[in-house]
Amino acid sequence: MTQEPLPARLPLTDRTRHRRLREQGSLERADLEAILDAGFVCHLGVLVDGRPLVVPTVYGRDERWLYLHGSVASRSLAGETPVCVTVTHVDGLVLARSVFEHGVNYRSAMIHGTARKVTDPEEKLEGLRRLTEHSAPGQWSYARRPSRKELAATTLLALCLEEASVKIRTGAPDDGDGPDAALGLWAGVLPLTTVWGTPEPDPALPAGTAVPDHIARRAGTRHG
Amino acid sequence: MTQEPLPARLPLTDRTRHRRLREQGSLERADLEAILDAGFVCHLGVLVDGRPLVVPTVYGRDERWLYLHGSVASRSLAGETPVCVTVTHVDGLVLARSVFEHGVNYRSAMIHGTARKVTDPEEKLEGLRRLTEHSAPGQWSYARRPSRKELAATTLLALCLEEASVKIRTGAPDDGDGPDAALGLWAGVLPLTTVWGTPEPDPALPAGTAVPDHIARRAGTRHG
Numbered sequence: 113m114t115q116e117p118l119p120a121r122l123p124l125t126d127r128t129r130h131r132r133l134r135e136q137g138s139l140e141r142a143d144l145e146a147i148l149d150a151g152f153v154c155h156l157g158v159l160v161d162g163r164p165l166v167v168p169t170v171y172g173r174d175e176r177w178l179y180l181h182g183s184v185a186s187r188s189l190a191g192e193t194p195v196c197v198t199v200t201h202v203d204g205l206v207l208a209r210s211v212f213e214h215g216v217n218y219r220s221a222m223i224h225g226t227a228r229k230v231t232d233p234e235e236k237l238e239g240l241r242r243l244t245e246h247s248a249p250g251q252w253s254y255a256r257r258p259s260r261k262e263l264a265a266t267t268l269l270a271l272c273l274e275e276a277s278v279k280i281r282t283g284a285p286d287d288g289d290g291p292d293a294a295l296g297l298w299a300g301v302l303p304l305t306t307v308w309g310t311p312e313p314d315p316a317l318p319a320g321t322a323v324p325d326h327i328a329r330r331a332g333t334r335h336g
Numbered sequence: 337m338t339q340e341p342l343p344a345r346l347p348l349t350d351r352t353r354h355r356r357l358r359e360q361g362s363l364e365r366a367d368l369e370a371i372l373d374a375g376f377v378c379h380l381g382v383l384v385d386g387r388p389l390v391v392p393t394v395y396g397r398d399e400r401w402l403y404l405h406g407s408v409a410s411r412s413l414a415g416e417t418p419v420c421v422t423v424t425h426v427d428g429l430v431l432a433r434s435v436f437e438h439g440v441n442y443r444s445a446m447i448h449g450t451a452r453k454v455t456d457p458e459e460k461l462e463g464l465r466r467l468t469e470h471s472a473p474g475q476w477s478y479a480r481r482p483s484r485k486e487l488a489a490t491t492l493l494a495l496c497l498e499e500a501s502v503k504i505r506t507g508a509p510d511d512g513d514g515p516d517a518a519l520g521l522w523a524g525v526l527p528l529t530t531v532w533g534t535p536e537p538d539p540a541l542p543a544g545t546a547v548p549d550h551i552a553r554r555a556g557t558r559h560g
Contacts (some may be wrong), residue, residue, distance in 0.1 A: 127384075130527075153440065155379035157388035160351075164381035166422040168444050191496045198390040202377050207551060210477050211468050216377065220392050232516050242434050248526075252546040255435045256516055257337050262436040286428040290541030292480055300473075304559055309527035311429075316512030323520050327431060335528055 116178055118274060127224045128277040138278040147199055147221040147278065148173055150336050152247035156269075157196040158179060160229075166249035171197070172243030173273065178223060179230070179239035182269035195227045197271060204303040208285035215281065217301060222277045230268040239268050250326025278288045306335045342498060352501040360406065360501040370446040371423055371502065374560050376471035379383045380404060380493075381420040382451075396419070396467030396503055397497065402447060403454070406493035419451045421495060425560045428527040432509035434517035441525060446501040447512035463492050474550025479510055521526040530559045 122128065122139045138144075154171050157164055171180045178197060199221045206215040230236045237258070244252045260265065283297050308330045311323045346352065346363045375485075378395050381388055395404045400422060423445045430439040452458045461482070468476045482490065509523050532554045537545045 120378065127387075127389075147376070152429075152523060153424065155381075155390050155422055155424070157381040157384070157390035157420075159388055162383075163351075163418040163448070164383055164390075164420045165351075166379050166381035166388075166420045166446065168388055168422060168424040168426075170440060194387040196381075196388045196390045198392060199378055200377065200379070200392040201385070204378075204536075205472055205478070207472060207475060207535075209485070209489075210479060210482075211464065211476065212482050214468060214472065214475065214479070216394060216471075218392065220375070222390065224382070240435065244438060247440075248429055248431060248438065248553040251431060251438065252435065255431070255521060256357050256519060257439070258434070258436050262434070265438070269497065270430075282351075284536075284538040284540065288538050293540060295480060296542075296545070297479060298535075298537065298547050298551065299541060299546075302534055302551060302554060303533035304530055304533050305533055306528055309525055309529055310433075311522075311526050312428075313522065313524040314508040316508065317516060317523060318520075321520070322526075323522050327526060330526060 114132050114155045115272070122278065123274070128275060136280050138280055141279070143280065144221050144273065144276050146268055147201065147219045148178070150219070151199050154180070154197050154199045154239075157198070158161040158193060159212055170243060170245035170247055171199075172239070174242055176273060177239070178271045178273055179243050180227070180269040181243065182227070182229070182270065184268040192226045192228055195225065195271060197223045202304055203282070204301045206281070206285050206301055207299055208287045209295050209299050210287055213285050215285070217281050217283070219280045220278070223271060224271060224275045225271050227269040233263065235270075235271065236263060236266070236268050237288045239270065240266065243268075250324070254324055257314065282336045288307050308333050308335055339400065339418035346502065347498070350500055352499060360504050362504055364502070367502045367504065368445050368497065371425065372402070373441045373470075374425055374443070375423050378404070378421050378423045382417060388481050394467060394471055395423075396463070398466055399531070400497060402495045402497055403464070404451070404495065405467065406451070406453070406491040410560050416450045416452055419449065419495060420515050421447045426524045427506070429487050429503070431469055431523055432511045433521045434475040434511055436461050437509050437511040437516075439509070441505050441507070443504045445504070447495060447497060448497050448501070450497045451495045452494040453474050454494050456478055457487065459494075460487060460490070461494050463494065464490065467492075474548070478548055488556065532557050532559055
């Protein structure tokens with residue numbers, strides 16, 4: 113099925129219009145995609161008995177769809193369900209002169225829509241490939257792929273990347289040119305960085321099983 | 337107001353009962369508190385026009401209450417509102433022999449309840465102190481505290497730490513003793529670690545403004 117590509121600019125809707133000043137809202141699809149590509153765990157919000165439930169889960173994507181591992185939420189997903197998926201990277205603490213101006217440097221994407229369960233076996237396999245390669249590049253070729261039975265036992269959700277809200281805050285605190293600057297206090301950012309560590313072999317492995325290069329080479333690299 | 341302390345064991349409810357095997361559910365309040373204390377950004381799920389909205393925000397806590405910065409969600413919080421707050425730490429990728437057994441090592445706490453806006457000025461100030469000290473220990477004494485006007489302009493939410501669900505996954509993949517072990521593939525965990533970096537001074541600071549010790553000493557320490 114051929115579809116029009118999604119527009120490079122994100123749509124302004126009641127849900128995606130930004131209401132606060134401090135953070136920078138972005139309407140660039142490229143920013144949405146960069147935030148999604150920098151992580152692999154999202155927070156999926158669904159309704160259960162009329163109340164919100166927020167569950168962490170893994171995801172992958174293509175140009176149009178976000179694919180989510182949906183087992184945790186599956187009991188609440190009968191048919192098409194309104195969801196909100198949020199991916200957040202925390203880049204640092206913003207330490208201002210005043211408590212009021214304290215904040216967080218972050219990149220966050222919020223996707224609104226209706227999730228569908230993926231039932232077509234071909235799309236499901238491709239979605240799972242995207243999801244696997246998103247968090248663990250190279251593993252789809254290296255590990256044993258899902259059997260028919262495993263595929264059936266997996267709940268995969270798809271959410272269109274159409275309606276999304278992106279917020280990014282970077283840089284110094286906002287009270288550097290206000291009256292609080294005269295307080296003489298230190299102000300700035302305390303950055304947070306996430307890195308991949310050294311692969312830890314399963315104790316059940318036979319001694320000498322080599323770490324494949326696609327895993328080994330991530331050690332020490334930045335994540336997020 | 338004196339209240340009974342919350343029980344050391346978390347209650348089993350329809351919402352907190354664990355349904356999946358791979359993760360370990362914990363009913364220990366100490367695990368809940370450790371997960372909350374290891375982070376400072378949560379994902380707050382609320383309902384807006386009958387749909388879920390998941391927003392990242394900062395939090396702090398005391399023995400009974402989780403305090404949340406609620407500005408983003410405030411438009412949807414008229415009176416008491418059902419919410420779900422989730423805090424997740426991602427500790428590593430679980431790389432199994434089969435794609436199906438791939439997963440994530442993580443610690444996650446999900447708190448269910450009804451959020452209230454904090455209106456009592458004394459509780460609000462104390463809640464903000466907890467919230468500030470939670471992410472930036474030492475800043476409540478160092479930075480300028482909120483004025484009456486700033487306090488009024490801040491939305492602080494409180495959520496009782498009564499009903500919560502804790503899930504923790506640690507260790508190696510689960511297919512080390514199954515038929516896939518014979519495939520001879522490497523399997524294990526690729527750990528993720530988050531660390532505080534070197535403080536970045538606000539460019540607006542006068543040259544030579546010293547970084548206070550309570551900030552400087554966090555550089556290089558682990559977060560999460």
